[in-house]
Amino acid sequence: MGLGVFLVLAAVGVGVFLKQFSLNPAVVATRELRSAMGVLKPEAAPMPAPPGLAPLGQPESFTPENLFHKINGKAELYLASGFENLKAQRYHLPGDPASWLEVLVYRMKSPRAAFAVYSQQRRPEAKPIDIKGFSYIAQNALFLAAGPFYLEIVAAKISPEMEKAMTALARGFKAANPAGPEGIPELAWFPEKGLLPHSAALHMAGAFGFEQLGEIFTARYQDGQAEATVFLSRKPDPQAAASQAAAFEKFLVANGGKKMAAPSEPAGAALIDLLGLYELIFTQGPILAGVHEAGGTEAAQELASRLARKLKEKTP
Amino acid sequence: MSEQPKGRSITRRTFMTRAGKAGLAVLGTAGLGLGLYDAKGPAGPDSAALTGQVSLPDFSLPELAGKMAIIKGKDRTKSLEAGFKALGGIEAFIKPGDRVLLKVNAVIASPPILSATTHPELVSALIRLCQKARAAQVIVTDNPIQDPATCFNLSGIAKACEEAGARLMLPRPSGFAPYSLAAGRLIKNWPIFYEPFKGINKVIGLAQAKDHHRSGASLTMKNWYGLLGGQRSIFHQDIHGIITELALMIKPTLVILDGVSSMIKNGPTGGSLSDLKATETLILSTDQVAADALGAELLEKTPAQVPFISMAARAGVGTADYHSLRPIQAAAG
Numbered sequence: 001m002g003l004g005v006f007l008v009l010a011a012v013g014v015g016v017f018l019k020q021f022s023l024n025p026a027v028v029a030t031r032e033l034r035s036a037m038g039v040l041k042p043e044a045a046p047m048p049a050p051p052g053l054a055p056l057g058q059p060e061s062f063t064p065e066n067l068f069h070k071i072n073g074k075a076e077l078y079l080a081s082g083f084e085n086l087k088a089q090r091y092h093l094p095g096d097p098a099s100w101l102e103v104l105v106y107r108m109k110s111p112r113a114a115f116a117v118y119s120q121q122r123r124p125e126a127k128p129i130d131i132k133g134f135s136y137i138a139q140n141a142l143f144l145a146a147g148p149f150y151l152e153i154v155a156a157k158i159s160p161e162m163e164k165a166m167t168a169l170a171r172g173f174k175a176a177n178p179a180g181p182e183g184i185p186e187l188a189w190f191p192e193k194g195l196l197p198h199s200a201a202l203h204m205a206g207a208f209g210f211e212q213l214g215e216i217f218t219a220r221y222q223d224g225q226a227e228a229t230v231f232l233s234r235k236p237d238p239q240a241a242a243s244q245a246a247a248f249e250k251f252l253v254a255n256g257g258k259k260m261a262a263p264s265e266p267a268g269a270a271l272i273d274l275l276g277l278y279e280l281i282f283t284q285g286p287i288l289a290g291v292h293e294a295g296g297t298e299a300a301q302e303l304a305s306r307l308a309r310k311l312k313e314k315t316p
Numbered sequence: 317m318s319e320q321p322k323g324r325s326i327t328r329r330t331f332m333t334r335a336g337k338a339g340l341a342v343l344g345t346a347g348l349g350l351g352l353y354d355a356k357g358p359a360g361p362d363s364a365a366l367t368g369q370v371s372l373p374d375f376s377l378p379e380l381a382g383k384m385a386i387i388k389g390k391d392r393t394k395s396l397e398a399g400f401k402a403l404g405g406i407e408a409f410i411k412p413g414d415r416v417l418l419k420v421n422a423v424i425a426s427p428p429i430l431s432a433t434t435h436p437e438l439v440s441a442l443i444r445l446c447q448k449a450r451a452a453q454v455i456v457t458d459n460p461i462q463d464p465a466t467c468f469n470l471s472g473i474a475k476a477c478e479e480a481g482a483r484l485m486l487p488r489p490s491g492f493a494p495y496s497l498a499a500g501r502l503i504k505n506w507p508i509f510y511e512p513f514k515g516i517n518k519v520i521g522l523a524q525a526k527d528h529h530r531s532g533a534s535l536t537m538k539n540w541y542g543l544l545g546g547q548r549s550i551f552h553q554d555i556h557g558i559i560t561e562l563a564l565m566i567k568p569t570l571v572i573l574d575g576v577s578s579m580i581k582n583g584p585t586g587g588s589l590s591d592l593k594a595t596e597t598l599i600l601s602t603d604q605v606a607a608d609a610l611g612a613e614l615l616e617k618t619p620a621q622v623p624f625i626s627m628a629a630r631a632g633v634g635t636a637d638y639h640s641l642r643p644i645q646a647a648a649g
Contacts, residue, residue, distance in 0.1 A: 057466065068549040069462040072423050073530045073584045076552065100427075100470075121582050123590035138428065138588040156427030156470070156586045 046087035056090035082113035118145035198259035226295035389648035395598035398648040436472035458467035507545035527583030536571035589613035605634030
């Protein structure tokens with residue numbers, strides 16, 4: 001009897017102990033809100049302000065846990081690409097609080113990760129600027145990938161003064177972080193013919209909706225009226241490339257794709273009809289490559305052959 | 317622990333000793349409990365608001381069900397006026413003495429030119445129209461999570477409220493209360509920003525049309541997401557489900573979708589004017605699903621890219637076939 005009572009009490013104790021870790025979400029709400037309201041802890045500014053700009057508010061800092069608070073639903077793009085932290089600071093032109101801009105410095109896990117978030121958001125119609133590496137300016141904003149950093153400078157107004165300030169900030173940042181992301185050899189593996197300018201992008205994870213497809217480079221091609229995407233990815237060895245090609249093929253078939261007769265080239269390629277668009281997958285040594293969403297089988301094969309020749313020429 | 321053999325009596329001394337020990341154990345336990353007791357509770361002194369579930373009334377007007385106006389033009393104020401005129405005037409929606417809540421999108425601290433938040437000109441124009449209809453009070457709100465005051469200030473919405481004479485209500489911890497959606501799968505005992513709804517009898521959603529990295533689009537139904545408290549980002553795992561439930565949760569008087577300048581890529585925050593397209597369309601609708609169906613077209617999205625629209629239609633929120641409502645189309649400046 002005594003032992004039974006003791007066991008019941010012990011069970012109650014364990015239950016209370018476990019329950020304390022699952023608070024009512026309403027309680028979590030207030031904690032979250034307080035935490036968000038106090039998020040502006042004193043932080044170092046992401047970069048020194050150039051002469052002619054005054055800080056507007058306090059510097060902010062965000063981690064993977066609270067990045068959502070700053071950039072809302074776009075956080076997932078960064079988190080999936082290897083986000084480490086974000087430092088942000090607003091500045092304004094002295095005497096003109098309405099002329100403000102915000103500097104956002106994303107630190108990613110590697111230069112490749114920085115290029116991934118830079119390239120996936122590249123505005124094709126923007127103009128390049130003469131800062132070495134990957135950079136461009138788009139009316140009210142400037143974007144730059146340098147080393148493991150991805151930099152965004154967004155202005156609230158369009159004016160020559162704001163453009164001058166954005167450029168000065170970017171130059172200052174680049175000077176302080178000279179390591180550029182120039183060492184991305186895959187960008188030279190895409191065939192030139194038909195390649196749409198500035199369309200090359202890196203997807204660190206989940207390319208084409210397939211979770212396992214990581215570190216995939218893509219580029220858009222125009223063939224007459226039709227567009228298609230070419231992709232490539234270097235894997236550790238030929239077996240890994242073949243294994244991922246097979247997994248991707250299986251994923252496409254599982255999602256309504258119909259496997260077609262294998263094309264004559266590239267050797268070993270698989271061709272899949274996915275609801276009227278065509279996917280072509282092949283491997284060349286350790287490289288997984290192919291064509292995504294081509295308008296026809298001929299276009300898919302032509303692009304794939306061009307890519308295979310370029311890969312042979314460019315890769316060891 | 318020793319046991320007394322059955323049928324054997326114990327001495328008075330033994331009984332008193334055991335009773336004393338038991339009493340000390342009880343006192344010790346009670347003392348420990350008293351020492352660990354947190355009178356404020358984990359939520360702090362404002363936790364009183366967290367007790368008890370709240371409910372939300374139906375703010376829609378049955379006589380105006382299925383009404384929709386599509387206004388083409390660059391000028392938001394003129395388009396808004398033309399939209400109301402097409403639907404019978406602001407007086408059809410707002411009666412003298414009404415207490416009106418405008419749920420805007422002030423999700424981030426972004427300037428108006430980037431179309432990431434509700435445009436202040438539209439907020440200002442709607443406040444003035446409500447006042448013209450002799451509304452007793454107009455409240456403007458959102459729960460941006462990140463430094464609400466900065467979001468409202470830099471988006472220009474705070475200034476619009478101040479100049480037009482509406483009350484801006486910022487979120488505070490005591491303003492949240494748990495809510496459960498009947499037959500809801502996700503919104504169960506979840507904190508919502510309830511304070512702005514107190515005493516309100518009309519609700520108008522003012523949304524900006526924009527691309528969304530996770531949901532495909534942020535339109536009028538997604539705009540209610542800002543009412544959620546807690547760690548709401550977890551709902552991104554089932555973004556279409558939560559948008560559908562939010563559309564079931566709020567039955568608004570009207571929704572207004574700003575597609576004058578639509579963010580067609582890099583949403584929901586954008587950052588560049590290159591992300592915008594001058595779609596020059598303002599939508600006023602009493603059917604949220606219909607408004608979003610047209611909004612998705614403005615964003616050049618296929619139905620497959622915005623599944624929450626068909627899901628909300630299936631849930632009975634409205635119709636994805638907005639043409640069936642025979643929307644009134646007009647042009648403004």
